[in-house]
Amino acid sequence: MTEPVTLALTAGEPAGIGPELCLQLATEERAQHVVVVASRELMEARQALMGLHVKLQPWQPGEAVATVAGELSVLDVPGIADTTAGMTHTGNSQYVLDTLNIAARGCLDGTFDGMVTAPVHKGVINEAGIAFSGHTEFLQELCGVERVVMMLATEELRVALVTTHLPLKDVPAAITPERIRQVTRILNQDLKTYFGIRHPRILVAGLNPHAGEGGHLGREEIEVIEPTLDQLRQEGITLTGPLPADTLFTPHWLDDADAALAMYHDQGLPVLKFQGFGRAVNITLGLPIVRTSVDHGTALDLAGTGRADAGSLHTAIRVGEQMARYRREHAQQTGTPS
Template sequence: MIPRIAFTPGEPAGIGPELAVRLANSRAADRRRAAQIVALSDPDLLADTADRMNLPLNLIPFDPHAPAADTPDGSLFVQPFRLAETAVPGRLNVANAPFVIDTLQSAARGCLQRRFDALVTGPVHKGIINEAGVPFSGHTELFAEAAGAERVVMMLAADELRVALATTHLPLKDVSAAITGERLQQVILILHQSLRDQFRIGAPRIGVCGLNPHAGEGGHLGREEIDVIEPTLDRLRAQGLHLLGPLPADTLFTPPQLARCDAVLAMYHDQGLPVLKFKGFGHAVNITLGLPFIRTSVDHGTALNIAGRNEADCGSLRAALAQAVQLAELRAL
């Protein structure tokens, strides 16, 4: 099987186009995993970026009816979309926001219709999309809506460390109210099922962080653990899930405890992701769980400050592609 991977480079004024060119030129090093990489982008944008970087790029028209073929070194298959206006590196343009949304929606449709085996996304700029009058809170929410998924879970992975989030982009003042028994149960069940079905871990072991320092210190530093988290974990343990915790995050994120877990569930964004990014920044992968298709992404943003300077590192994109290919191969077994 040669997996067919949809790839959306993202914001055209950011480093996404440069990452696409570097990805094409890394195929020789990544040859151990065959894949047909289909960029959903403007061919002129990719070609102009390659010329500016002084790197080769052969764009092969994508034929969805042809058998999947491995991507040659220095090449990308391309499904063409056209920018409204020429993109200038580092300079956002509201006119090109619909282009970004079109590529994402088309990639999601292609995955849902099984034209693609997985989706890898480059970084987008949420602000410019909203300034263009398109309500947009992120990739994850767009794909969840397209798939009709009630809830999805954000998980980042670096090497053997996997960190999922109970809540994502919320102000800290809103996190406690969002940690409900219903939400926790949904998130843990999605994480458990994904580890079992997508990653083929037979009996997943999930470490669960407490919300408060010292996991509430027996109620003296907060009662969320006693009132919400512990009862939810007990209900799920009764269903056969292997759950460790709730433990203080500064205890759970230590080697002896991590050795007991296949994944960690953090209660909020900056509880779990600083540890993950310290361990694996530059090669970490963002994985969306709970979708009916495989979606991985880079762990960084558009980097407008270095766009056009030929400095972008595609390590995270290569890791995201490798993870998508691996998951697609496991799904095909």
């Protein structure tokens, strides 16, 4: 029998919908082994508010993980200051970061095979005096890697980004040969490692309208992007582009590709979210661990109402499990540590 994959699931912002999305997992029997990394006090308060009856099983490394309907394994994290749904509290900020730290270090030491994250509230963490720009940057620093890549995916489409959360005015200067090389190499390698794609085919968008139209609408394609893609092709990476972004995301191109690489956040993600919002997953590539997340925010206005849709969380868990399994297979085939 194949050894099960065990995923850590952080419940995210205590005032948001994360805790109740975690509780919704226990409404039916599940194949995945998921341990919720959160305050037991918070989970108890949220299920009482929603009138749920979930048996919260205390969990420690090495113990069996609950998978039957009505039960949920919880690794208790102390430090919660307030459990009120819909109202953020700066006193919860360190607790939220503690859940991420415990889950990530558990992945690094082999306690977990991967981690799935419910949404956090970046604003309230920063209001608490803790500099925090997001899960991705937090995990990048914790894992000690130079570059990570943000990729969102649905069943039909994968979109990775060269730059992420930058003002548009800063994007052109950030698209350097070195950044393109790093991001493309990570994307190519992780499509092999985590998705079982032996020879990834990657579409690359240009920066400017019509991919610069031969230099008439910008020269970044000619001076930066095209020469860098040519270098990467010499390494054996299969790349098509730079293509105009307004035609890249059409069946003509996508039907023969494994992923698209967009130059900036709002070039690629609106297409993906229109195509699959609520069933997409946010994936961090370039880490030594598996990390997936939901494609939505904390939804404070929905917290405690029972109206939150767990579709994206189910997708994040399923994709996280698949990635962890492919990683095991890749490690066995290549003789590298898993």
